[in-house]
Amino acid sequence: MELANIEKLLEKYENGETTLTEEKELKNYFLSDNVAPHLVEYKALFNYFSTSKNERFTKTIQLKSQKQNWKWLTVAASLILLVSVYTGYQKHQQNKAEKVFNETKMALNMLSGNLHKGTVAIGELQEFETTKNKIFKQFK
Amino acid sequence: MKQSDFLNTVMPFKDKIFRLAKRLLVSTEEAEDATQELFFKLWKNKEKLNEYKSIEAFAMTMTKNYCFDRLKSKQASNLTLVHSNYTEKGASLQKRVELNDSVSLVEKLIDKLPEQQKLIIQLRDIEQYEFEEIAEMLQIKQTAIRVSLSRARKTIREQLIKQHQYGIS
Numbered sequence: 001m002e003l004a005n006i007e008k009l010l011e012k013y014e015n016g017e018t019t020l021t022e023e024k025e026l027k028n029y030f031l032s033d034n035v036a037p038h039l040v041e042y043k044a045l046f047n048y049f050s051t052s053k054n055e056r057f058t059k060t061i062q063l064k065s066q067k068q069n070w071k072w073l074t075v076a077a078s079l080i081l082l083v084s085v086y087t088g089y090q091k092h093q094q095n096k097a098e099k100v101f102n103e104t105k106m107a108l109n110m111l112s113g114n115l116h117k118g119t120v121a122i123g124e125l126q127e128f129e130t131t132k133n134k135i136f137k138q139f140k
Numbered sequence: 141m142k143q144s145d146f147l148n149t150v151m152p153f154k155d156k157i158f159r160l161a162k163r164l165l166v167s168t169e170e171a172e173d174a175t176q177e178l179f180f181k182l183w184k185n186k187e188k189l190n191e192y193k194s195i196e197a198f199a200m201t202m203t204k205n206y207c208f209d210r211l212k213s214k215q216a217s218n219l220t221l222v223h224s225n226y227t228e229k230g231a232s233l234q235k236r237v238e239l240n241d242s243v244s245l246v247e248k249l250i251d252k253l254p255e256q257q258k259l260i261i262q263l264r265d266i267e268q269y270e271f272e273e274i275a276e277m278l279q280i281k282q283t284a285i286r287v288s289l290s291r292a293r294k295t296i297r298e299q300l301i302k303q304h305q306y307g308i309s
Contacts, residue, residue, distance in 0.1 A: 014293050016286035020268055041300040048246035049265050057158035057175055061150075063143065063183045 003036055010042070141186045149189075150182060153196045156267050157203050163262040164207035166251065174210065178203055193276075200277040204259060211255075249299045250292075257292035260285055265293075 009026050012018045018026070029035070030046035157178060162171035182189065182199060192198040250261055256278075263274045264285075271282045278285070 014290060014297060016288075016290035016293065020270060023265070023268070041304040042297070044246050045296060045300060052159065052247070053266050055155070055159055055162070057154050057172070059172055059176070061147075061154065061176065061179045063146075063180060 006036075006039070010039070141189065146183060146186055149195055150179065150199070153199060154179070156196075157199060159266065160200060160203050160259075160262055161207055163250070163258055163266075164204075164255065165210060170210070174203070174206060178206055181206075194273070197273055197276045200263070201279070204278065208255070245303060246296065246300070249296050253292050253295060257288050257295075260288045261292050261296075264289055 006026070006029055009018060009022055013023065013026060027046045027050060030039075030043050031050060035043055154175065158171055158175045161174040161178075162168060165171050165174060178199070181202065189195050189198070250258060253261065259278065260274065263269045263277065269277070271285055274285050275282045
């Protein structure tokens with residue numbers, strides 16, 4: 001393409017007045033090997049434009065965010081906490097009940113022991129009563 | 141909308157979203173994260189997508205807003221290191237190597253532009269969208285786009301010529 005035309009297009013380009021097709025023309029000119037020496041600094045510009053358009057997003061897109069996973073993790077953690085608190089509470093209750101049971105058992109044992117003492121004494125008394133009755137009956 | 145339909149509508153512009161995010165956020169990792177996050181957001185709003193005239197334009201608008209938010213929160217949370225408080229005497233070897241690598245120089249020049257101009261250069265000169273589409277994406281008037289674009293192109297050209305002459309002399 002003739003130089004005058006390119007210069008005219010460049011001026012339009014710098015005023016933001018070129019169309020996309022005109023910009024393509026400019027690009028083609030500056031990517032070719034025969035650029036006029038006084039316009040050589042534009043080469044880098046248009047080169048950069050076309051190379052940077054080749055940059056690609058290489059990672060795969062995940063539609064499930066990692067935040068979602070965190071949400072589930074918190075739910076799981078709170079569940080575990082709840083269960084462990086519950087079982088701990090149960091265990092505690094059980095221990096408490098066992099302790100109370102042991103105490104009552106001891107108390108009852110003591111009571112029964114003492115009662116037993118009483119029955120022995122009553123037995124003796126009974127013996128005393130029967131002999132007394134025997135003796136007093138004879139006198140009647 | 142099923143997953144396969146969604147992917148079919150969304151896949152053609154995934155690279156464009158990534159490149160736009162990278163233009164604004166600069167780092168590749170950040171841009172990848174942003175792209176991932178944006179697709180997830182689109183997927184969550186899949187029922188509403190059909191209401192938009194162009195899903196691609198809507199996605200680009202979302203990308204722009206998302207990246208601006210990220211930049212804002214980054215600026216709020218970190219102090220950025222700016223090496224503008226010292227000047228180097230004479231170009232170091234490193235710098236001269238960079239100057240020769242004029243393609244990456246263009247990248248740096250674009251990076252120095254204001255956000256809005258960066259966006260417009262990306263959408264017009266790299267992705268080659270029509271002014272009408274850009275106006276829809278950025279929700280500004282076409283004339284404003286032309287003005288910004290012209291400013292950005294002129295700035296880049298001036299800087300390029302300056303660097304070019306500097307390289308020769």
